[in-house]
Amino acid sequence: MSAPLPPAGPPSEGSTKLTGYQIRLFVFLSVATLFEGYDFFALAQVLDAIQAEFGLDKFQVTALTAFINGGTVVAYLLVRKADRWGRRKVLMATIVGYTLFTLFSGLSTSVWMFAGFQFIARVFLIAEWATSMVIAAEEFPAGRRGMVIGVIQAFSSLGAIFCAGIVPLLLAQAWGWRTVYFVGVIPLLILAFARRNLKETKRFEEQVQGQVEKRSFLDILRGPHRRRVFELGAIWFLTYACTQNAVHFWKIWAKQDNGWDDAQVAKLLTMAAVLSMPMVFGAGKMLDVIGRKKGAAVIYILLAISVVVAYTPGLPPLVLGAALTTAVFGVSAVLAVLNAFTSELFPTDLRGDAFAWTNNLIGRIGYVLSPLLIGVLATRWDSWGAAIKPTAIFPLLALVLIFLFLPETNGKELEETASMGH
Numbered sequence: 001m002s003a004p005l006p007p008a009g010p011p012s013e014g015s016t017k018l019t020g021y022q023i024r025l026f027v028f029l030s031v032a033t034l035f036e037g038y039d040f041f042a043l044a045q046v047l048d049a050i051q052a053e054f055g056l057d058k059f060q061v062t063a064l065t066a067f068i069n070g071g072t073v074v075a076y077l078l079v080r081k082a083d084r085w086g087r088r089k090v091l092m093a094t095i096v097g098y099t100l101f102t103l104f105s106g107l108s109t110s111v112w113m114f115a116g117f118q119f120i121a122r123v124f125l126i127a128e129w130a131t132s133m134v135i136a137a138e139e140f141p142a143g144r145r146g147m148v149i150g151v152i153q154a155f156s157s158l159g160a161i162f163c164a165g166i167v168p169l170l171l172a173q174a175w176g177w178r179t180v181y182f183v184g185v186i187p188l189l190i191l192a193f194a195r196r197n198l199k200e201t202k203r204f205e206e207q208v209q210g211q212v213e214k215r216s217f218l219d220i221l222r223g224p225h226r227r228r229v230f231e232l233g234a235i236w237f238l239t240y241a242c243t244q245n246a247v248h249f250w251k252i253w254a255k256q257d258n259g260w261d262d263a264q265v266a267k268l269l270t271m272a273a274v275l276s277m278p279m280v281f282g283a284g285k286m287l288d289v290i291g292r293k294k295g296a297a298v299i300y301i302l303l304a305i306s307v308v309v310a311y312t313p314g315l316p317p318l319v320l321g322a323a324l325t326t327a328v329f330g331v332s333a334v335l336a337v338l339n340a341f342t343s344e345l346f347p348t349d350l351r352g353d354a355f356a357w358t359n360n361l362i363g364r365i366g367y368v369l370s371p372l373l374i375g376v377l378a379t380r381w382d383s384w385g386a387a388i389k390p391t392a393i394f395p396l397l398a399l400v401l402i403f404l405f406l407p408e409t410n411g412k413e414l415e416e417t418a419s420m421g422h
Contacts, residue, residue, distance in 0.1 A: 018144065021199075025139060026148060028198070029132045030155040032095070032191055036129045037159030037332075038184060039102075041273075043068065043118070044248045045167040046177035048255065053177075054111040058384075062375025065248065067115050069368045071122030076360035078127035082134060082352030088200045090131045090352075097124035099188040106181030126364075130355045137343030137351070138203040142413050143288065146295075149343070150284010150336040157280045157332045161273040168266045203348045203414070220353050225346060229357050231405040232342055236363025238398035239338060241370045242391040243331045246307050249374065250324065253384035258313045268317065272324040276332075283333035287340060291410040293403060296337045300399040303330025307392040311385035334395070341402075344409040344417040366394075 018026065043065070051061050082090045101121035108114035133149060140148045163180075170179040220229060251269065254260045287295040307330075309315070309323035338359075346354035370391065377387035409417040 018140070022140060025135070025198075026152070028194065029136055029152050032091075033129060033132055033152050034155040034159040034162075035098075035184070035188060035191075036125060037156030037161075038163045039121070039125055039159075041160040041163035041247075042167070042180050042184065044251060045163060045269075046171070046180055047248075048252055049171060049177040050111065050114065051252075056111070058379045059375040061252070062371040062378070064111065064115055065371040066368050066375075068118040068122055069244065069364070069371065071119040072126045072364040072367055073360055074119075075123045075126040075130070075364075076356040078123065079130045079356035079360055080353045082131050082355075083349060086200050087131055087135050087138075087204055087352075088198050091128060091135070091198060094124045094128035094131065095188065095191055097121075098128060099185055102181050102188065103185045106175070106178040106185075108178075126360065130359060131352070133339045133343055134351050134355060135201055137340075137414065138201040138348065142411055145344070146287035146292070146336070146340055146410065147284040149339050150287060150333075151281055153332055153336045153339060154277070154280040154283065156335070157273065157277060157328065160328070161270070161277065164266070164269045164273045168262065220350055220357060225350060225354065228345055229354060230362070231401065232338070232345070232354075232358040233362025235398045235401050235406075236338060236342075236359050237366040238394045238401070239334050239366070240363055241366035242303065242307060242394040243334060244367045244370050245374050245388050245391055246303070246310075246327050246331050247324075248371075249384055249388060250310065250327075253311055253388070257384050264317075268321050268324060271321055272328050275321075275325045276328040279329045280332045283329075283336045284340075287336060288410065291408050292337060292340055293406070293408055296334075296399060296402050299330055299333040299337060300395040300402075302326050303334060304392040304395045306330055308389050311389050313385060330395075337402075341406055341409065344412075344414060345406070347418040348414070 047061060047065070050056070050064070056064065078090060078094065098121055101117050101124065104117040105114055105121060108117060132152065136149050136152055137145060166183070167180055170183060171177060173179045175182065220226070251265050254265045254268070255262070283295070283299065286298070303326070306323045306326035310320060310327050312320075315323075342355055342358055343351060374384075374387045374391075378384050381387060407417075
């Protein structure tokens with residue numbers, strides 16, 4: 001990863017063969033996205049330890065999660081800057097910010113400090129993830145775009161596997177849960193060094209740079225893309241209302257509702273993460289073969305079913321493991337679907353702003369508020385499972401909106417897909 005990236009070149013028209021630069025960029029973005037998965041699983045894995053150390057009740061645990069998730073909404077401010085500053089500058093800024101605040105999270109001495117540092121870390125993390133997806137969409141050929149976006153997103157699950165496997169060992173160390181965040185800094189420092197050779201995307205240079213004008217907050221809603229912003233925003237919202245909780249609270253459910261110990265939970269989480277990987281890495285390829293909408297149908301339906309089964313107490317470990325495996329797959333694979341649609345359905349000069357609006361401002365409201373609802377219901381019903389299982393309806397509603405409002409974009413160049421439906 002420390003070797004300089006060669007100069008960027010425009011994607012070959014009609015070709016699906018990747019250039020040397022595209023291969024290096026593919027690897028680079030995949031490794032960067034791995035840490036999104038590590039962070040996602042890190043909070044879920046240490047949540048019970050934090051709950052015990054700071055004496056938090058069920059609602060306080062979910063309120064902490066919701067507050068930290070608020071950083072994903074604020075990430076809007078950074079993501080939309082990708083249309084003005086450029087993709088490269090935003091990506092470089094986010095890796096530095098996320099590294100620092102991951103370290104600070106491990107140094108926290110109170111739940112308030114931890115919440116604040118993790119909030120800011122999420123701002124940088126999600127801005128990095130969103131910008132990576134924009135770069136992936138712009139720098140790779142149409143025939144490979146779904147596969148590339150899917151594999152890059154799949155590295156998030158690879159990060160989850162690493163986290164699931166290593167956290168039980170780290171929790172046993174002298175620093176306990178804080179060690180999880182100290183370890184998370186090391187590879188991020190390597191990425192910060194490697195990122196210095198990243199080039200700006202050709203599409204941004206050719207279509208935007210040199211004529212970039214400062215836009216107001218509402219500019220994208222005054223043009224022909226307003227309807228598409230709200231359509232995709234609603235789909236992101238409904239998706240997150242389920243996926244944010246589907247895996248995040250499973251460890252606490254397994255221990256408190258199902259009576260398992262740490263070893264049993266760690267074993268099943270690791271197994272689920274490992275077994276889901278072939279499916280996760282194949283999700284993007286599936287989107288290129290059968291199309292975005294048919295692929296979405298497979299992924300969203302499997303996600304809904306798996307959430308219900310994974311939170312049903314008393315089932316055999318084999319059944320729970322299969323459901324959790326499918327849930328891990330679904331949580332990752334839905335992002336490949338929506339990353340593709342969001343990147344493909346807006347022009348280059350609005351792509352960052354569109355991602356910021358649909359994902360961060362509208363979609364992440366579901367990401368932030370759904371844990372609070374889970375906390376209220378789990379406290380009232382004294383059951384995590386009873387609170388989380390009803391969220392399985394949200395992916396099905398999101399799928400209905402995909403089929404009602406979004407065009408099929410598979411195999412088409414960005415210049416064509418950006419004008420579809422306008």
